[in-house]
Amino acid sequence: MTEGGRDPRFDDDLIGLDPDDPEAQAxxxxxxxxxxxxxxxxVEATLHNVAEFAESSTxxxxxxxWVAATVVVLLVLGVIVAAWDIVVQAVQWLSE
Structure with missing residues (x-):
């Protein structure tokens, strides 16, 4: 955004579109x-992409x-299962 809140893209790529139109801004x-x-x-790019995914899903x-929520639940479930497996392996290793 430049002075006055106008996106410079309207001067270059989006010539002819109304810069005050919410759909054109989107x-x-x-x-x-x-x-x-x-x-x-x-790491920063990965966190930025996760934040962008969260914004778009909201x-x-x-x-x-529902698809976005299912993807998030499956990812969290996968992390929990992997963490549980690591804990079990560590306990088995320590008990030997």
Whole structure:
């Protein structure tokens, strides 16, 4: 955003669209997300991507929300199972 809150993308890529239109602003934000060129293998980028997933899932509704919630539950369940397996292996190793 530049002075006055106007996105510079409306001067370059989105010429002719109304910069005050909420749908055009959402499309400009979408283009910014799609053209982001940050490395995806750093901790910061991973946390940013998780935050972006959380934001998009809260905006979603209906079936998309349920799919996002299911993905999150499966991920958390996988972490719990893996942690439990590590704890069991450690206890077995210590008991030997």
């Amino acid at each position: 499309f400009a934000r979408h283009l910014d997300r799609m053209q982001r060129t940050e490395p995806g293998f750093t 905006r979603a509704g209906g079936l998309r929300w």
